[in-house]
Structures are given as C-alpha cells and as structure tokens.
Amino acid sequence: MNPLYCYESLHHNYPKQIKDLKNLNIQEMEKLVSSWFNNKTLPQSYIFPPETRPGNHVIPRCNTIPVVDLSKALAYERTAVVQQILEASHEFGFFQVINHGVSENLVNDTMNVFKEFFELPAEDKAGIYSEDLKRPCRLYTSSPNFNSEKVHLWRDSLRHPCHPLKECIKIWPPKPTRYREIVAAYSIEAKKLGLRILGLLSEGLGLGSGFFGNKLSESTVLSLNHYPPCPDPSLTLGVSKHCDPNLLTILLQGDVYGLQVLKDGEWIGVEPLHNAFVVNIGHQLEIISNNKLKSAEHRAVTNSKVARTTAAFFISPSDDCIIEPAKSLIGTDESPVYRAFEFKEFLVNYIYMEGNFEKSVEPFKLHG
Structure with missing residues (x-):
C-alpha cells in the first residue's frame, strides 16, 4: 500500500479517532463514583471486610494532633517551634500548621477550582480520564488498580x-x-511551605541548612481526592490505611472532616482548621532520620451528607536520588537501621506491596 495514502487516510480520520476515543472515555468514566452515587445503596464491591471497615464508633478528634503556629518561627520563639515540630514528627508523624504564609485567597481559590473540576460535565473530563498507569496526568476512580483490586475505594x-x-x-x-x-500559583507556594518545614526539621535534627534541597525534594506531585456522599460510611473507606512513600506531604483538607491517623493502635480524627495545612512525614524522612521521625499510617473515611474534596501535595526525591540515614544522626552507640538505595527502588517495592507499612520498608532494613 502506498505510504502516502496511509498517511493521508490516518490524517483524514484523525478527528474521528479523537471523537471515538473521547466517547470510549465517557463510557469508562461511568466507573467514577461521582457519576452514579446518587440514590444508590452501597454496592458489595465497596464493602470492606469487618476487620478493616471504620464502623460506627466515635473517633477522638481535634485535641490530640499538634497545631504549629509558623509565624512564631520568624521571631524569638523559633527554637520552641522547631522543637514542637520535631516532637510532633516523632510522636504522631502528623501536625497542622497555621499562619503559614500562604495567602488565604489563594487557598480558597485553589479549593474552589478543585471542586469545580470534579463538577464538570463528563465530556469536559473525558480527555483526562485514563486507566493507563504510565500517563502522568489522569483522572481515575478508587485506585490505580481498579480492575484487579478486591474492594473499591x-x-x-x-x-x-x-x-x-x-x-x-x-x-x-x-x-x-x-x-x-x-x-x-498554588503549587509554587506549597513547595515553598514544604521546603520551609523541611528546613525547620533539618535545623532541629542538626543536619544543617539546605540538607533537603536539590534531589531530595526535587519531585512534586498533586493528588486530588473527591469523596461524594456515601450511603453507608461505616462499611467503606475513601482511602485505606497506608503510609506515604515520599519525603513530606502538605495536605489541603478543606472544611469537611475525614482524615484519621493511627497512633498506639487507635484512630485519631484530624479536625479541619480554618486556613490550615496538615503536614505528614513520609517514609523517606523516617529513613533519613534513622527512625527519629515517624511515618504514620492514616486513612480517609466518608460521610453520608456532603462531598469532601482534598489536595495532597507530595514532595519526593528524584528517582535516582540515593536515600540513606544521615551519617551525622548515627551516634557512637547506634547503627544505621537502613541500607542505601535509589528512591525508584523503594517506589517499585511500595507499589508491589500495595503500600503495606512493614513490607514496604523491610527490604531496605539492615539486620544484625
């Protein structure tokens, strides 16, 4: 066949191919919870096993997760703020920050545009929807493993x-x-905030200024989660129990409750605070600190009345960055807990182990 004919035929049919692909995506988008949740009972495929479902018990909220006023770090209370962040990162792996320097107008505009995205008509989101795990920007439902997972989120x-x-x-x-x-604009400010917090942690650990710069904090990813009202929140989860595999997470959780942190075998609810960010320690910070900082397991629960939209800003090392316990943190009476590895090696194992807390870090531990 004439190659020129092939090219012309492909070019001529290109608009049709795009249209067909868009129509296919619209059909696939019927999997999105937000496309079918109204007036429905909870499908069996969304009901978690009894040992992992949240149930109806009341979760303690608000008074146990530390709240850090970052404006005080600019004045004479800086040392106290650094110590507060260190203690929160060691005991909980989580804390909230207020007076963080990010414009309230920008925070509100950002949350509003996130909500607007999920409210768009299906045809406007069809070009973004994809089940291709390699696609860098994509809309999907439940998890990247929707077709193989036992229970959907x-x-x-x-x-x-x-x-x-x-x-x-x-x-x-x-x-x-x-x-x-x-x-x-938001991603620039979120990165600045993350680096500022990393700088305070570095100062508290005695690692020196700039330790977490360059490759250790090079990669940034934004993950938006939208949880429609659920017919039975006691039986399902928005996000199952996990730890973040990255360095640090800056979460904009809006004004609807749903985040829970596991501490000493008990779930603690994180109450939304006005114009605050939730900060949590990722696996890589735990490893670099030689377990002086804690990567805590957490999950998201649903509610039956209103939709909840959140935005997690993940700060991670570059794929080829070497991760290992900071040598200056290894005292004469202790040994490194972890071996050196490339971050991409950790990520591959984390994904393979589906985020399991122990199995994600076990291959990187030094024994004996």
Missing part, C-alpha cells in the same frame, strides 16, 4: 506532576479555564 482522583512547572502545566486539565493559572 469510595473516591475519584486526579493526579499530575508539578515539576518542572513550565512543562507539567501543559498536560494539566484545560478546564476549568482558570485551573492552570491558580494551581500553578
């Missing part, structure tokens, strides 16, 4: 990279029309 997710910003912004959702402008 009650959530829809949008995930995309934020670094390098000039390149990544080109693949972000084109709608809502202000999404790229607002989220670009």
